[in-house]
Amino acid sequence: MSAPIKVYRARKIITMSRNRPTATHVALRDGRVLGVGEPEELARWGELEIDERFADKVLMPGFVEGHAHAMEGAVWRDLYVGYFVRRSPDGEMEGGLKSLDAVVERLRRYAETLPEDKPVVAWGFDPLYFDGRRMDRHDLDKVSTTRPVLVLHASFHILNVNSRVIEMAGMGPSTNVEGVMKDPAGEPNGELQEMAAMFAATRAAKVDFDLRTLDGPSLYRYAGSATIAGVTTATDLHNKLDDEMVDLFAEVTAKEDFPLRLVPALGALSWSPDDGIAQAKAIRERSTDKLRLGLVKVMTDGSIQGFTGRLKWPGYHNGAPNGIWNIAPSELKRTIGLYHDAGLHMHIHTNGDQASEFVIDCLEEALTTRPRRDHRHTLQHCQMADAAQFRRMAALGVCANLFANHVFYWGDQHYALTMGPDRARRMDATATALACGVPLAIHSDAPVTPLAPLFTAWCAVNRRTSSGRLLGPEERLTPEQALFAITLGAAYTLKLDHLVGSIEVGKFADFAVLDDDPLAVAPDMLKDVGVWGTVLGGIPFESPARAAS
Amino acid sequence: MSTPDATGPLPVTVIGGFLGAGKTTLVNRLLARGGRRYAVLVNDFGAINVDAKLVQSRDGSKIQLENGCICCSMADGLSLALADVLDASRRPEAILIEASGVADPWKIAEVALVERSLRLELVVALVDAANFARQVEDPLLGDTLVRQLSRADLILLNKMDQAGRSSADRARALILAEAPDARIAETVAAELPADVLFGPTPSPERREYGVTASPRPGEHLPQHDHAENTSQGPAGHDHRHEDAFRRWTFVSPTAFSRAGFEAALGGLPSSLLRLKGWCRFEGDEAGWLLQWVAGRWTLDRDDSGPVGTALVGVGTAALPASGELDALLAAAAPRTPGP
Numbered sequence: 001m002s003a004p005i006k007v008y009r010a011r012k013i014i015t016m017s018r019n020r021p022t023a024t025h026v027a028l029r030d031g032r033v034l035g036v037g038e039p040e041e042l043a044r045w046g047e048l049e050i051d052e053r054f055a056d057k058v059l060m061p062g063f064v065e066g067h068a069h070a071m072e073g074a075v076w077r078d079l080y081v082g083y084f085v086r087r088s089p090d091g092e093m094e095g096g097l098k099s100l101d102a103v104v105e106r107l108r109r110y111a112e113t114l115p116e117d118k119p120v121v122a123w124g125f126d127p128l129y130f131d132g133r134r135m136d137r138h139d140l141d142k143v144s145t146t147r148p149v150l151v152l153h154a155s156f157h158i159l160n161v162n163s164r165v166i167e168m169a170g171m172g173p174s175t176n177v178e179g180v181m182k183d184p185a186g187e188p189n190g191e192l193q194e195m196a197a198m199f200a201a202t203r204a205a206k207v208d209f210d211l212r213t214l215d216g217p218s219l220y221r222y223a224g225s226a227t228i229a230g231v232t233t234a235t236d237l238h239n240k241l242d243d244e245m246v247d248l249f250a251e252v253t254a255k256e257d258f259p260l261r262l263v264p265a266l267g268a269l270s271w272s273p274d275d276g277i278a279q280a281k282a283i284r285e286r287s288t289d290k291l292r293l294g295l296v297k298v299m300t301d302g303s304i305q306g307f308t309g310r311l312k313w314p315g316y317h318n319g320a321p322n323g324i325w326n327i328a329p330s331e332l333k334r335t336i337g338l339y340h341d342a343g344l345h346m347h348i349h350t351n352g353d354q355a356s357e358f359v360i361d362c363l364e365e366a367l368t369t370r371p372r373r374d375h376r377h378t379l380q381h382c383q384m385a386d387a388a389q390f391r392r393m394a395a396l397g398v399c400a401n402l403f404a405n406h407v408f409y410w411g412d413q414h415y416a417l418t419m420g421p422d423r424a425r426r427m428d429a430t431a432t433a434l435a436c437g438v439p440l441a442i443h444s445d446a447p448v449t450p451l452a453p454l455f456t457a458w459c460a461v462n463r464r465t466s467s468g469r470l471l472g473p474e475e476r477l478t479p480e481q482a483l484f485a486i487t488l489g490a491a492y493t494l495k496l497d498h499l500v501g502s503i504e505v506g507k508f509a510d511f512a513v514l515d516d517d518p519l520a521v522a523p524d525m526l527k528d529v530g531v532w533g534t535v536l537g538g539i540p541f542e543s544p545a546r547a548a549s
Numbered sequence: 550m551s552t553p554d555a556t557g558p559l560p561v562t563v564i565g566g567f568l569g570a571g572k573t574t575l576v577n578r579l580l581a582r583g584g585r586r587y588a589v590l591v592n593d594f595g596a597i598n599v600d601a602k603l604v605q606s607r608d609g610s611k612i613q614l615e616n617g618c619i620c621c622s623m624a625d626g627l628s629l630a631l632a633d634v635l636d637a638s639r640r641p642e643a644i645l646i647e648a649s650g651v652a653d654p655w656k657i658a659e660v661a662l663v664e665r666s667l668r669l670e671l672v673v674a675l676v677d678a679a680n681f682a683r684q685v686e687d688p689l690l691g692d693t694l695v696r697q698l699s700r701a702d703l704i705l706l707n708k709m710d711q712a713g714r715s716s717a718d719r720a721r722a723l724i725l726a727e728a729p730d731a732r733i734a735e736t737v738a739a740e741l742p743a744d745v746l747f748g749p750t751p752s753p754e755r756r757e758y759g760v761t762a763s764p765r766p767g768e769h770l771p772q773h774d775h776a777e778n779t780s781q782g783p784a785g786h787d788h789r790h791e792d793a794f795r796r797w798t799f800v801s802p803t804a805f806s807r808a809g810f811e812a813a814l815g816g817l818p819s820s821l822l823r824l825k826g827w828c829r830f831e832g833d834e835a836g837w838l839l840q841w842v843a844g845r846w847t848l849d850r851d852d853s854g855p856v857g858t859a860l861v862g863v864g865t866a867a868l869p870a871s872g873e874l875d876a877l878l879a880a881a882a883p884r885t886p887g888p
Contacts, residue, residue: 170665196659199628203635203664229880240625270624272595275609310689322692325651328568329689358689 004049005029006538008044012517013059015503016487025050026059028509031289031537035505054267054532058517060483061502061533062232062510063453066401066490067347067380067443070214070236070264073222075123075447079110082124082154083277084466087449089224091545100139101131107143119148119205124447126154128413129466133423135160136183137190148205154448156209157306159192161201166190214245214496219252223260228543230512230531233491233500236264237347237380238297240271246283246293253290259534259541261290263494265347267299269326273338280344289508291539292477292496296339297380298348299326301355304383304418304427305410309352311384317420323352333362340366345400345495346377353384362393364416367396378493381445383427384419390429390436394410401441402428404448404460407472411465425472430460434481441490442482457482459528479523511535558668559635560643561661562746565654566675567684567698571707571739575595575645575675578739583616585747588634588641592652593812594622594651617641627657635666643670651693671746671842674701675739678712681720695727702843703732703745703822703865710737730819734793742863744823745794748840749861751826751854795868797821798879802857804829809881814839814846816877820867825871827854 006028013023013036022038027034027042035042039444042048064255076088081103085096097103103125111120120143126132140149140162149162166172173186179197183189192201226234239245241264253262266280276296284294301323302308307316308323315322327335336359339346350356356379363377378399379385383406385393393400406414406428414424426432433440442456460477463470477485491501500508517531533543553846564572573596580589580599591597597612597620605613612620619641623630627646633643644667648654654672661669674697677684684691685691698704704724717735724731734745744750807830817824824841838851839860862874 048558171663175663177663180663194656194659196656196663199631199660200664203632272593274595321696324653324687325693326649328650329687330568331650354689464803542834 002046004047005034005042006043007039007048007050007510008054008059008535009052010054010057010059010090010129013135013503014061014393014483014517015353016061016484017504019503019504021271023503026503026509026511028538031509031539033503033507035168036503040324042463054513057532058514059503059511059535060230060514060518061487062500062508062512062536063230063486063497064224064441064442064488064490064494065229065231065234065446065486065502066378066441066493067072067237067403067453068234068446068451069238070219070262072225072447072451073220074214075413076221076225077218078152079107079120079122080124081106081122081151083129084450085125086124087225087228087545088191089221089228089544091224091228091543091548095124098129100127100133100135102395103135103151104139104142105238107140107149111143111147111149113407114444116147118206119150121150121152122143122208123152123156124154124205125151125160129417134191137161137163137166137188140190148207150201150205150207152209155303155306156448157194159198159201161190161192161205163190165201165205168169168175169200171200181359196460202405209378214239214248216248216252217263219248220258223258224544225446225451227534228531228545229450229454230534231260231451232455232508232510232512232534232536233263233494234451235295235494236262238299239264241266241279241283241293246286249291250286250288253288256539258290259536259539261292261500261508263292263295265295266293268296268298268335268339268346273335277339277342277344279337281342289543292494293393294345295494296344298332298336298339298346299360300348300350301352304406305413306352307418309384311352312354312357316418317423318417320393320418322354329358332358332443333365336362337366337370340372340375340377341370343372345375347380347493348377349380350385351381351383353386353389356382356385357390357541360389360396363391363396363398376439377494378441380443385429385433386426387432390433390438393433394437399439399441400433401443401490401493402430402433402444402460403445404428404430404456405444406459407463408459408466409449409473411463412469413466415465415469415471426475427472428460429472430473430477430481430485432477439489440481440485441493442485443490444474452527453486454529454531455527457486457518460485461523461526464524479519479526482526484519509535509538550723558666559640560670561646561658561667562671562673563646563648563649563658563661563669564673564675565652565657565701565773566650566688566705567677567694568650568709569680569696570677571705571736572647572650572675575673575739575741576645578643579746580614580618580620583614583618586617586642587619587645588637588643589618589620589645590623590627590630590634591620591647592623593647594620594624611852617784627660631660633746634721634794648697649792651690651697653697653700655697657798660704669842669845670748672700672702673705674698674703675705675707676720676724678708678717678720678735680716681706682716682723686724698731699723699728701731702736704728705739705741706733706735707739708737709735731820732820732858734865742746742794744796744861744863748825748842749796749863751859766795794822794863795866797824797862797863797868797871797874799826799860799875800858801879801882803882804831804833805858805878805881806831807833810878813878813881814841817844818864818869818874819844819875820869821864823864824860824862826858826860827851828858828860838853
């Protein structure tokens with residue numbers, strides 16, 4: 001006689017499936033959904049064991065984060081000092097530091113917890129909201145004058161250091177490099193911008209911000225962040241994925257207590273096309289239920305807020321020069337063509353509208369000369385695409401994963417500086433994408449912004465900037481559309497919609513366990529719906545945030 | 550096995566320019582040439598094409614050559630590749646970085662200006678003389694191409710064997726419109742005289758002052774006399790790359806006023822690329838070694854030179870006549886005439 005069938009009873013189950021949009025009971029077997037429905041229907045499978053632990057909860061399909069980075073787990077090794085509150089993978093509330101003094105005070109207390117010989121390292125600093133006041137080395141000298149203090153900005157492209165680091169790096173009045181900012185007296189003021197200056201400082205202070213240091217603990221931290229947010233499937237959307245890294249992913253994801261399905265994407269620019277294609281195909285064979293390999297990431301331009309995105313006319317609103325290409329357009333076209341021909345599935349980073357247009361051109365050429373059904377190539381970020389570009393994407397079967405969180409975090413900056421009011425309104429044009437018939441996902445790009453799909457959905461539904469401005473009301477999604485985008489929509493772009501993204505027979509028993517019904521709360525409360533944790537393959541994982549309290 | 554200065558800053562040369570301009574040709578030549586143990590950082594590892602006989606070992610991201618050079622992939626980023634080189638048990642004698650076809654080589658060069666274990670030697674940007682004017686018309690690309698030239702120390706109008714005069718002149722005019730002080734030299738197959746790449750080699754031997762001496766020719770230069778501002782190679786021998794550069798030798802027995810000398814260095818013409826040699830200053834027993842590249846210079850104590858001043862310079866074809874250049878430095882000499 002077989003064991004009874006496990007059934008979770010919930011206040012409400014939102015399945016995201018047309019077959020049975022809502023229910024109260026879901027039956028599991030072998031980590032999969034055996035059935036959704038009334039107990040008497042499910043009992044036809046056999047004896048039921050009804051688990052009441054979620055009786056007052058609302059279950060949704062586990063959220064799918066289609067664009068985030070496992071570096072989210074690595075950055076939390078250091079202190080977060082952002083303006084906005086953010087939950088650490090351990091469930092602690094961090095940041096929310098509303099003045100420079102608050103940042104310094106937090107760093108000072110943190111320094112006391114570290115061994116004397118350790119540098120004090122923090123990340124997520126964003127002076128955008130401090131009325132123009134910048135941090136300098138004197139601020140950080142209040143933390144320590146004897147040990148290195150390094151504070152990485154939210155952009156990851158600027159670093160503030162104390163006098164000790166300046167001294168260790170040997171920077172002085174004669175250091176004439178654009179990225180080494182100076183005070184009025186001509187001395188380095190401790191603000192270092194871009195690779196050259198940051199390289200020298202981190203090297204002198206022996207601090208490694210490097211991605212290469214992804215390890216087991218940081219993957220667990222990443223999974224912790226995911227569980228807190230109700231995410232059961234998450235990408236690591238740019239990774240070299242050499243054999244050593246794949247071994248690490250395979251080892252960690254195989255552990256039963258690892259609460260996340262990982263979808264790493266091979267960074268095409270880390271390989272020659274031939275080698276990258278061979279590697280992507282080889283590792284695809286190593287996929288498991290919790291590790292999905294074979295996806296490929298292609299980079300094109302930079303970011304809008306960093307003024308490195310490639311824009312069409314009329315360019316940056318403040319007159320900044322056009323952004324940068326990561327590789328020459330001709331090489332990009334060749335790379336996209338080769339990966340397409342190899343039958344691989346590409347997610348292509350495009351921020352500016354010149355980049356998205358060029359990639360659409362490349363895909364159109366590839367798909368016209370070498371047609372392929374259901375390729376699901378996806379433009380990632382795709383922040384400035386206009387309606388015409390979305391119409392072409394729809395015609396080509398190209399998906400979009402839009403960076404909805406930008407509206408909140410940088411919307412005011414885009415309005416004032418980067419795009420100007422008119423184009424800022426249609427940044428991350430979620431409603432236009434859907435109206436044009438483009439398969440849609442929305443994302444956080446964690447650790448760039450917090451991993452929290454309900455917040456991402458809130459951004460797409462409300463389009464409020466951090467100052468409260470309503471930016472582009474015409475591009476707002478309905479809550480139903482937004483919830484689709486963080487579940488089945490994202491799963492579709494990953495070609496995993498047959499396995500995750502909805503609660504249906506045969507799919508993984510992956511759930512987000514919520515305190516409230518996101519379709520019943522006021523739309524502006526979507527981000528405030530509590531998350532108990534997740535169920536992955538039938539196993540409950542309580543959020544570290546709940547477990548802590 | 551020489552490690553001349555295991556702790557001093559490593560000189561860094563950055564090679565930039567768009568695809569097809571000749572960067573890899575230059576890199577491959579330097580790798581094959583040996584003489585200086587380079588660590589060469591490249592984006593396109595696959596394009597590295599050195600004689601198989603030279604290869605000692607090879608894996609996915611490194612090629613070790615018999616001549617001591619090592620070639621490293623930057624596929625994981627410049628920072629990682631650079632850190633690997635600096636942390637290697639056997640440091641190279643110099644670093645050569647081949648920028649990607651769309652990178653601004655100056656942005657890369659800045660790391661050598663700020664990282665204390667590095668010293669910037671030279672930023673060279675190559676241009677496909679035949680196609681540049683057409684390439685800058687491309688709305689996807691034009692601004693990128695101009696940006697990567699704007700701050701280079703030396704721009705090579707390369708592939709002159711394939712470019713007509715008019716397209717080369719158009720390219721030159723376009724470059725000068727963006728960067729009026731650009732040092733532009735015309736080359737074929739990115740062929741450069743050794744003193745342009747590695748610096749001129751002034752002779753420390755005592756000379757008869759007052760007589761302008763010729764610099765010692767660089768090691769792979771034709772062994773004929775490089776009289777200043779001329780290129781009188783034997784007939785029938787292709788010396789086109791020699792036409793592209795002019796040289797200047799300054800020899801004087803007098804000691805300079807240091808302040809005057811430093812001021813004079815600031816007034817040297819932009820067509821001068823390098824100036825190297827020894828000098829003496831009033832009231833200072835020590836000898837000093839000047840290494841001047843494209844306006845960046847260091848003066849280091851060095852008593853291995855002559856008693857007076859002996860400097861050797863190399864510049865583009867636009868370098869003024871020696872007399873004019875001499876006058877710029879002579880202004881820094883004290884009023885009393887030499888012996």
